[in-house]
Amino acid sequence: MAAAPPSPKRARTSKDQDDKTYHLLYHPTIPGRGECIRLIFEATQTPYVDVSNATKDDVYSILSKSPDQAHPPIFALPALRVSTKGSSSSPSSDDLIISQTTSIVEYLGHELGLAPGPPQSAANLHARQLALTALDLTVEAHDSHHPISVEFYYEDQAVESKQRAENFRSARLPKFLAHLEAVLAWNAVDADGRRGKGRYVVGDKLSYADLVWWQVIDGLLFAFPNELAARKPDYSHLFTKFYPGIKDDEGAVSAYIASDRRLPFGDGMFRHYPELDRESGDA
Amino acid sequence: MAAAPPSPKRARTSKDQDDKTYHLLYHPTIPGRGECIRLIFEATQTPYVDVSNATKDDVYSILSKSPDQAHPPIFALPALRVSTKGSSSSPSSDDLIISQTTSIVEYLGHELGLAPGPPQSAANLHARQLALTALDLTVEAHDSHHPISVEFYYEDQAVESKQRAENFRSARLPKFLAHLEAVLAWNAVDADGRRGKGRYVVGDKLSYADLVWWQVIDGLLFAFPNELAARKPDYSHLFTKFYPGIKDDEGAVSAYIASDRRLPFGDGMFRHYPELDRESGDA
Numbered sequence: 001m002a003a004a005p006p007s008p009k010r011a012r013t014s015k016d017q018d019d020k021t022y023h024l025l026y027h028p029t030i031p032g033r034g035e036c037i038r039l040i041f042e043a044t045q046t047p048y049v050d051v052s053n054a055t056k057d058d059v060y061s062i063l064s065k066s067p068d069q070a071h072p073p074i075f076a077l078p079a080l081r082v083s084t085k086g087s088s089s090s091p092s093s094d095d096l097i098i099s100q101t102t103s104i105v106e107y108l109g110h111e112l113g114l115a116p117g118p119p120q121s122a123a124n125l126h127a128r129q130l131a132l133t134a135l136d137l138t139v140e141a142h143d144s145h146h147p148i149s150v151e152f153y154y155e156d157q158a159v160e161s162k163q164r165a166e167n168f169r170s171a172r173l174p175k176f177l178a179h180l181e182a183v184l185a186w187n188a189v190d191a192d193g194r195r196g197k198g199r200y201v202v203g204d205k206l207s208y209a210d211l212v213w214w215q216v217i218d219g220l221l222f223a224f225p226n227e228l229a230a231r232k233p234d235y236s237h238l239f240t241k242f243y244p245g246i247k248d249d250e251g252a253v254s255a256y257i258a259s260d261r262r263l264p265f266g267d268g269m270f271r272h273y274p275e276l277d278r279e280s281g282d283a
Numbered sequence: 284m285a286a287a288p289p290s291p292k293r294a295r296t297s298k299d300q301d302d303k304t305y306h307l308l309y310h311p312t313i314p315g316r317g318e319c320i321r322l323i324f325e326a327t328q329t330p331y332v333d334v335s336n337a338t339k340d341d342v343y344s345i346l347s348k349s350p351d352q353a354h355p356p357i358f359a360l361p362a363l364r365v366s367t368k369g370s371s372s373s374p375s376s377d378d379l380i381i382s383q384t385t386s387i388v389e390y391l392g393h394e395l396g397l398a399p400g401p402p403q404s405a406a407n408l409h410a411r412q413l414a415l416t417a418l419d420l421t422v423e424a425h426d427s428h429h430p431i432s433v434e435f436y437y438e439d440q441a442v443e444s445k446q447r448a449e450n451f452r453s454a455r456l457p458k459f460l461a462h463l464e465a466v467l468a469w470n471a472v473d474a475d476g477r478r479g480k481g482r483y484v485v486g487d488k489l490s491y492a493d494l495v496w497w498q499v500i501d502g503l504l505f506a507f508p509n510e511l512a513a514r515k516p517d518y519s520h521l522f523t524k525f526y527p528g529i530k531d532d533e534g535a536v537s538a539y540i541a542s543d544r545r546l547p548f549g550d551g552m553f554r555h556y557p558e559l560d561r562e563s564g565d566a
Contacts, residue, residue, distance in 0.1 A: 072409050072485075073465040075416045098408045100415040110403055119402035120393055125381045126355050132383040133358045139422065147430050148443065149450035160431065160443050167432035182356040202355075 020111075021049065023081040025059045028052035030268040031215075033101040033138070034078045038262075039211040040105055043253035044112040053263075074099040080107070102131045102212070109208035116202045116209075127202045127209035130183065134209075134216045137176045141216075141223060142269045144168040144276060154273070165276035169227045173220070177235050180213060184237035198241030206250060214246045219270030226278040303394075304332065306364040308342045311335035313551035314498075316384040316421070317361045321545075322494040323388055326536035327395040334364075336546075357382040363390070385414045385495070392491035399485040399492075410485045410492035413466065417492075417499045420459045424499075424506060425552045427451040427559060437556070448559035452510045456503070460518050463496060467520035481524030489533060497529045502553030509561040 022041065026034030034050075041048040052059045059077060070093035082096040098104050106128055109115035117123035147164040148157040180201070187202065189195035194204050201209050217238070221228050232239045248254055256262060265272070305324065309317030317333075324331045335342045342360060353376030365379040381387050389411055392398035400406035430447040431440040463484070470485065472478040477487050484492050500521070504511050515522045531537055539545060548555070 072469050073462060074412070075459075075462045096405050096408070098412070100412045103408060103411045103415060107403060107408060120390060122379050125379070125386060125390060128386045129357070129381070129383045132386060136422075139419075143426065148446045149454070151450060151454050160446075163431045163443075167434060171432070171434055176358075179356060179358045186355050 019084060021083040022046065022108075023049045023051050023083065024078060025051050025081060026078040027059060029263065029266075031219075031263045031265060032078075032268045033135070035263065036101055036212045036215050037078055037080065037104050037108070039215060039253055039256070040108045040112065040114060040208055042256035043206060043211060043250070044114060045252050046112055069093070071095070071097045078104060080104045102128070102135055105131055105208045105212055114206065114208045114211070116205075116207045123202055127207050130180075130201050130209040131212045133176070133179065134212045137172075138216055138219070138269055140168060140172050140176075141220060145271050145273060154271075158275075161273070161276060165273075169224060169278060173224070173227065174231065174234075177231065177238065180217075180242075181235040181238050184242055188237060198237035199245040201242075206246075206253075210242070210246060211253070214243065217243055219265060222265040223270040223272050224277045225272070226280050230278060302367065304366040305329065305391075306332045306334050306366065307361060308334050308364060309361040310342060312546065312549075314502075314546045314548060315361075315551040316418070318546065319384055319495045319498050320361055320363065320387050320391070322498060322536055322539070323391045323395065323397060323491055325539035326489060326494060326533070327397060328535050329395055352376070354378070354380045361387060363387045385411070385418050388414055388491040388495055397489065397491045397494070399488075399490045406485055410490050413463075413484050413492040414495045416459070416462065417495045420455075421499055421502070421552055423451060423455050423459075424503060428554050428556060437554075441558075444556070444559060448556075452507060452561060456507070456510065457514065457517075460514065460521065463500075463525075464518040464521050467525055471520060481520035482528040484525075489529075489536075493525070493529060494536070497526065500526055501530075502548060505548040506553040506555050507560045508555070509563050513561060 024034060024037055024041075026032065026037075031038075038048075038050070040046075074097065076099065078101055079097055079099040081091065082098070083092065084094055084096075085092065098107055106115065106119075106124075109124075109127070110119065115124050116127050144165040145154050145161050146152070146157065147160045154161065183201050184196065184198050187196040187200065188198045190197055196202070196204055200206060201213060246253060247257055307317060307320055307324075309315065309320075314321075321331075321333070323329075357380065359382065361384055362380055362382040364374065365381070366375065367377055367379075368375065381390055389398065389402075389407075392407075392410070393402065398407050399410050427448040428437050428444050429435070429440065430443045437444065466484050467479065467481050470479040470483065471481045473480055479485070479487055483489060484496065529536060530540055
């Protein structure tokens with residue numbers, strides 16, 4: 001394992017904050033994939049501009065105003081614009097623009113002290129695998145209410161959704177949760193070998209992989225409350241240490257989670273349709 | 284943009300080859316996601332052990348023999364085992380084990396001279412976004428024949444597949460192909476500003492992102508030949524420069540593509556069901 005990076009608090013100095021300004025480009029009003037990125041900023045107490053929520057401007061029109069000779073096209077949001085000239089609010093050809101959620105959170109992890117090691121280290125490659133797997137699960141959770149097409153309304157694919165959600169809950173969800181539990185158990189160690197103690201997926205402190213997984217688990221609890229309630233006992237590190245640890249005992253990010261600044265789930269990736277969840281009390 | 288890494292040929296020395304042995308762990312007989320990784324090895328003429336195809340052993344039993352105190356659980360194949368003690372064929376606690384396709388190809392890109400810049404550079408973050416987006420497309424292509432569950436046979440979800448494939452071909456596929464074409468056009472430059480000339484997605488030479496996209500395009504040509512034939516004229520950089528460039532004019536990787544060592548498509552991620560493709564001659 002590589003040497004630990006400086007702790008988030010020591011890593012943030014006023015000089016850092018003058019150097020770079022982070023602009024999150026994402027759809028307004030929903031947490032979605034953008035929330036994984038917000039959690040990184042909140043956990044490290046890094047100032048950022050949540051562009052569409054701050055300005056109510058359409059994010060695609062913001063993107064199309066970027067000087068495009070300097071930046072390749074992006075496929076989808078979220079994107080992150082990193083300005084290196086103070087808090088410059090207008091796009092510049094010197095800005096860095098990054099897209100794909102897992103790439104953004106890993107980039108910020110290295111910048112802000114939430115990566116468990118350098119990019120090519122075993123610890124970071126493990127964190128990256130976990131972040132990618134969490135986002136794969138997000139896609140499957142989304143497709144449980146949109147199995148035929150993202151372009152059709154849920155109501156027009158409700159029958160197929162019921163089939164896909166049934167299979168998602170019985171086969172796919174437990175496979176993913178069992179993986180996360182196995183990782184937490186593998187990394188729990190202690191009796192003074194240390195490491196994560198069930199609270200962290202890699203090493204002995206918070207990383208970008210923890211925050212991405214936490215957001216996904218929270219989304220699943222919103223979307224499938226009965227299913228998760230029934231399965232909780234099978235995943236003890238996950239539901240007695242990892243999930244409550246970040247929710248309640250992780251300083252700045254826990255405070256953010258408890259605040260009204262956090263956007264509620266609704267009609268995004270994670271949706272609660274009672275007919276797609278396990279029936280209440282169904283064992 | 285960061286300084287260019289040494290060219291693949293100069294980067295490979297006999298010392299490198301003694302230092303590390305690469306073991307690809309993937310399902311036997313199909314190209315699948317493993318093929319993206321094989322293309323990296325072939326393009327750089329790097330020796331590797333394609334474990335399940337070489338031994339016919341079950342890859343999961345190989346994985347479970349790994350010393351698990353040293354390595355966290357992995358979620359799914361492909362995985363890469365990197366041995367640092369010569370060509371050691373039995374797993375060791377010193378080995379690095381990496382999973383998730385895009386993470387493996389990026390790791391190897393940095394190791395073998397197929398990354399367009401250091402991990403946090405704009406060029407590499409662009410390559411990473413492209414690799415991730417190509418794999419997202421792979422999932423959507425797969426789900427066009429498995430919209431309800433990966434656990435059911437195609438025949439048991441053929442009706443839903445027809446709906447999803449229709450939407451995939453009409454809405455999703457062109458969105459992804461238009462993105463790749465836009466990236467190739469953006470990076471084409473020249474009249475002596477240089478860069479990719481339509482052949483490369485990032486910079487002026489081959490990177491891991493090109494190889495991943497090439498494999499995905501080749502899979503789509505296999506799965507949806509009529510759809511792709513009808514759409515080819517819309518994507519001229521893609522189909523007149525990028526795709527044939529790697530197929531025919533990229534040295535070692537082109538030789539591999541033409542060889543009988545390359546595994547044919549069949550019942551993997553990319554499948555050819557004529558009823559899911561555009562009807563022949565249907566404009």
